[in-house]
Amino acid sequence: METRIGVFICNCGGSIKNIDFSAVKEKTAEMPNVAFVSLSSDLCLDEGKKRMLSVIKDKNIDRLVVAACSPDFRKNGFQSVLEEAGMNGQLLSVANIREQCSWAHEGDVTQKAVELVRMAVNRTRLLEPVEKKDFPVNREVLVVGGGICALESALQFSRVGLHTTLLEKNSILGGGSRELEGLDSLKISSMIEAVKGDSNIEILNSAEVLGTSGEIGDFSVSIRQGIEEMSRKFGAIVFASGYETRLVESEGKPAVNVISQEKLAQMLKAPSQKRRPGTIAFILDAADENCRFPILATLNNALAIKERWGSEVYVFCKSVKVDSEGVEGLYRDARERGVVFLKYDNNPRVVAEDGHLRIEGEDVLLGKSLVLICDLLIAEEGISPAEGTKSLSALLNIRTDSQGFYQDENVHLYPVSSERKGLFFIGGCRGDLDLSRALADISSVVIRVHGLLSSGKIAVEVDRVRVDPQKCRVCLTCIRVCPHGATHLVRTGGKEVAEISSLACDACGICAAICPAKAIKFEGYSDEQILSQIEAMGVS
Amino acid sequence: MKGNIVAFCCEHSAYAAADLAAKQGLCYGENLRIIPVPCAGRMDTIHILKAFEKGAVGVLVLGCEEGACHHITGNIRAEERVESCAMLLKGVGMDSRRVGIFNLSPNAAHKFVRVVNEMNQRIKELGEPV
Secondary structure: OOOOEEEEEEOHHHOOOOOOHHHHHHHHHOOOOEEEEEEEOOOOOHHHHHHHHHHHHHOOOOEEEEEEOOHHHHHHHHHHHHHHOOOOOOOEEEEEOHHHHHOOOOOOOHHHHHHHHHHHHHHHHOOOOOOEEEEEOOOEEEEEOOOHHHHHHHHHHHHOOOEEEEEOOOOOOOHHHHOOOOOOHHHHHHHHHHHHHOOOEEEEOOEEEEEEEEEOOEEEEEEEEOOEEEEEEEOEEEEOOOEEEEEOOOOOOOOOOEEOHHHHHHHHHOOOOOOOOOEEEEEOOOOOOOOOHHHHHHHHHHHHHHHHOOOEEEEEEOOOOOOOOOHHHHHHHHHHOOOEEEEOOOOOEEEEEOOEEEEEEEEOOOOEEEEEEEOEEEOOEEEEEOOOHHHHHHHHOOOEOOOOOEOOOEOOOEOOEOOOOOEEEOHHHHOOOOHHHHHHHHHHHHHHHHHHHOOOEEEEEOOOEEEOOOOOOOOOHHHHHOOOOOEEEEEEOOEEEEEEOOOOOOOOOHHHHHOOOOOEEEOOOOHHHHHHHHHHHHOO | OOOOEEEEEEOOOHHHHHHHHHHOOOOOOOOEEEEEEOOHHHOOHHHHHHHHHOOOOEEEEEEOOOOOOOOOOHHHHHHHHHHHHHHHHHHOOOOHHHEEEEEOOOOOHHHHHHHHHHHHHHHHHHOOOO
16 A cells, blocks of 8 residues: 655644745645645644544544654654554654744745655655564662662662662772761761661672673673672662772872871871871862862861861862852851961972971962971872772773763763663762762662663663664674664574664664664664655755 | 755754754754754765755754763764765865864754854855866
8 A cells, every 4th residue: 555644734823924834735735645735723732633633544644744843842742643543653754844944044935844844755755663662671770889879879769669789899888988077977877777677678798790781671780799609680770889089199298297088087086186286287279170079078177177176277279169068158167267278379399397297388369478387288189980990881881981980971961871771870980979969869860760660661662773684794883883782693593693672772873874784774764764855855 | 956055963962953043033044954863973974975966065964062972972973974975075076175064062053053154155155066
């Protein structure tokens, strides 16, 4: 049976003024395979859709072109009309005659509108249905890490009814947050207790991930715990592996009396300190000015020093970064308690001098250079991803950024997603995050994972992008270029060919463009379908 | 109609930028024909060559900003393809500046219009292709 295309042209409630619609209708009716053309002004409303539905049934139409607003607005609605009529929602093209024709140009644009409709009709003629199928998913979640992000997310997963496994490389839970001064240590220990007491959470201590395979809904993860190795199945994996701090190396810095923030925090916690340092200095921003972490640790530690030791505190920095939640208040408190902040342009010089440290610096606000004799210097620290991040990212085929942190898919739109479906990153392992941002990460990841796994199945388009086994020459190019790890080799009919997993595929079409044998077809954006739109341009 | 400029627009960025341009009341040449692609990396050399065969005077490939590609490497793959295409055009005696690739974010309506206008200006200087 010959294809019968129904074309619905809409003037968007009269907002398209510079197109002669009757002329467009006349021209469209002449196009091959067009069985029906109608003009309306309310396709996006319920009445319009009802009319569409009855026309599809009466006129025996088997695919649809809508010439109206941008597909970004109503494409889904038109697809559901098709589905309601018992057809595949993919058999639809939208000609954007509003945003990319009428509104973008002055004067009469009837000619262009006709061409856009012809492009859409040409494409629609070649469309094939893409079926949707429900795939079962495993409702287990793996959380890698044992810090505050991992604990809190495990608790929240458990609360929404997802069984969670917590995998921690150390023998005890708590992660780096155990040492972070300023974070309520009671809160951490109560969280650890809550996790331990939760029957929905399983804890694997002293364990590490050896490898993963599979795709969203069905990951197999091989885990080593002590000497024992095991393989477990999960629906989604959340990485909360955190970050590490390290002292920034610099030449000529004396080794004595120079310590890290963490060491200082430990000293402050020690019950009795016989010799309390009289003058303490912090140096920040000398190597890396863009890090959020040091100022938070500095302010918390400076306040603790004032409270417990009463020492004099000087902070050398280029700028105090107060964009994190609560830091502005901490800074004000520190100033009120007598912490002195000195702003410099040229890095201060530190030399050892009879058991003390002599810092030669400047204060650009005073416009004067100054010398400070201090007993203890807290050196600058940088942050880096936790040990093992690099090898794990290679194992998972996930990008890292220039500093080695996991790279989020899109920092603004999908902050916790990775380029592989079903793998998520939260907290410090994806960069310099403060606590409030990390907690926001946890909320987003719980919503995302709950949406994916809670019903026990996900609807996926099957074979939207597929490999023709007859044409595949097993050059492995598609496997190399796929950014989502969706391509792999399978053995069929006595030979190995590439195959694309419908679950993992994100429908970008990079493989279809690069395949030297043109063996990959991307339904909806196949070569023929794209070229047919270009063909429409020559005709008048 | 002769004299078209064909723009392959990534649906994650440039296509939205084009929609936004219209909503902001910005105007550009009527000869632009936008073909949506799911990623700039889907665009293939044959698509560009076909456009010229059908009488297009210029081709634009508009993808996501560098480092922000929704499909990670799509915009870089597209760039490689546009470069090789430019060489092919040179080989048949056409000006390689008739094909260009630009990175846009979805809210870059002004940049979209500027890129289209600049292409039109360039085509005007180059004249009709042989």
